[in-house]
Every structure is written in structure tokens, then in C-alpha cells.
Amino acid sequence: MRKNKNLYLKQYMLFLLMFLCFLMFSEKRVSAAVSAMTQSKLSAESATVNWTKVSGAKEYYLGIGVNENDAKTAVSNHMVVVSADTIHYTFTNLNPGMRYYVVLRYLYEDKDGVKKEEQAGSMIMKTVPSKISGLTQARWYNNQKKVYVTWNEQPAGTYRYVFMDKNGKRIKAGELLSNSFSTRIDNNKCYSFKVKSVAVINGKTYESVWSDRIYLFAQPMIKSYNYGNDFDLTIKGGRLELKWDRVKYADAGYRIHISRNRDKDYVSAGTVSRKKSSAVVKRYKGHSFKRSETYYVYVEGLRKYGGQISSTGIGYVWEYKNGRVRKTYYHGKY
Helix, strand or coil, rough: HHHHHHHHHHHHHHHHHHHHHHHHHHCCCCCCCCCEEEEEEECCEEEEEEEECCCCCEEEECCCEEEHHHHHHHHCCCCEEEECCCEEEEEECCCCCCEEEEEEEEEEEECCCCCEEEEEHHHHCCCCCCCCCCCCEEEEECCCEEEEEECCCCCCCEEEEEEEEEECEEEEEEEEECCCCEEEEECCCCCEEEEEEEEECEEEEEEEECCCCCCCCCCCCEEEEECCEEEEEEEEEEEEEEEECCCCCCEEEEEEEEEEEEEEECCEEECCCCCCCCEEEECCCCCCCCCEEEEEEEEEEEEEEECCCEEECCCCCCCECCCEEEEEECCCCC
């Protein structure tokens, strides 16, 4: 029994000796310091980042981006450099209602005097929302009886909207997580819409003012015949001729758009009055039209209210190809 105890003791001592040797000869590593980060003095276009001092820091580096990878790339490139005595920095020229990633790194010297860098912290920083811009009717699909609305993104929080009839009477209201809205509609009616941005920052709720109200109504259709299989869009003598069905809500007229690509690069070929339902376009980018070429055309209805112009956007486009015309859908950006 005594021999077994001595054997166990020897094995334990051997294990302990091996463990101590491992600690002595293994590479010594120092954990990165951690700094607490907060934001203050915020506005729609600026925000101040604060952090706690890191012991031994020689200087600090900051990086900012709309995503974490961009922020890490920026800080690695020393986008912002501040002294070791600095514990705050104000970012300016920012966009309103935005959510930014901020990364903090610091420079230090190890025990051998070699300069090294480590990350000290990261955070999400927000700016105060402002009036929504870029609000527009993206598309109105007659066959689906559905309208789509979009606006410039302010991702710091959410959006509150009001969907109304033409006279401003509320039909429904609510909250949205993304910068788009869609709902079923009556193709023969006109509606209106407004939206605002809402964000909670440091426990306080900030709201933008309401956007300008826009009007929503059906996109003008190129005149069709032969049960919808043919369209009043043709090229004669190097000129493009077209006719469309007037929309009673387009009191500010119609704008004609043409491109060689279905989903991008549309140019305005002119605007005509609300009483017009046809047009002749003589040239496209300085050149006559050719029957052997491919063109994409759509007509935009315009409505004026309070000095602002609402448009029907682009849902349908008409493809002219080698003398034949067909209606198709737009799939590009808004």
C-alpha cells in the first residue's frame, strides 16, 4: 500500500514539474486592454465618441463605417489618429438617421520595447434623424392592384407612416422597419403618403419632422389594341412616335423616358401638358431612331401640390425591338 502511495506521489510531482516547465518556456501573451465606449453631443450630421483610457497606450486610432468590416479597414489604415491624452473624438459630415460602426485601436510597447497595436473596443454610433428625402412612388402594378413606395434610408431606427386618400384622410398608419411600403389599391383612385424617421439613442427618442406628402396614382399606359397584343409605339422616318392613355390625376403633365437598357440609363425625352396623349421624339442622345435597334420607353405621370411634384415612377416599360413592341417590367434601382 505504501509503495502505491509513493508511486502516485512521484507521478504527481512529475506532472507538476512538466506543467511548470511548460509555463516557463511557453510564449508569454498579453491580453488586449478593453475600453468602454459611449457617444454624446449628437446631431443629424455629427456625433462624439468617448472612451476610457487604456494603460500604456501611446496613441489611439479610430475607424468608422456603415458596417463592421468597413470600420475595421478604416481603423487599420489609421483613419483617425489622436494622442494618448485624448479620450473623445467628434465625427462630422455624417448622414442623418444613420447607424455607424466605430472601432478603437491603440499603440503600445511590449516588454522588449517593440511597438504593437491592439483593438480596445467597438460600438454602434447613431445620428439624429432628419426629414426623409427621396420619397417616391416606385411602381404601381395594375394587374396586381398594388403600389410600392420607397425613400432614402435612415437605418438608425424605424419609420412611421400614414397612408391617405387624395384629400389627406387617413386610411391606415403604422411602423416600418425598412425604407419601403406597399399596399393594395384601386387602380382608378389617387392616394397620398407621408413618412418620418424615429430613433432611440442613449435611451432618448428622436423623431424627424414629417416628409412632404406625395400622391400615388396609376402609371400611364402606352395605348394598346388587338386585345393588348400590339401597342401604339413605332419608329417612322427616324422618329419615335407614341400614344398613351391619359390619367386624370396627372395635372402637371407627362414625361417621356427612353433607354437602350431596360433597367438603367433612362433619359428624359421631354415633358408635355396634361392635355396631351401623344408625342413625337425626334432624336435619342443626338441620333435618329433606327427600326433595327432596341429601345425601352415609359411615360411618367406628374402631379403638382404645394410646389412639390409627385410622379408615377416606373413599373412598366415598353420594349421596341426590330419593329415589334412588348410590355415588360422594370427591375432596376429606384
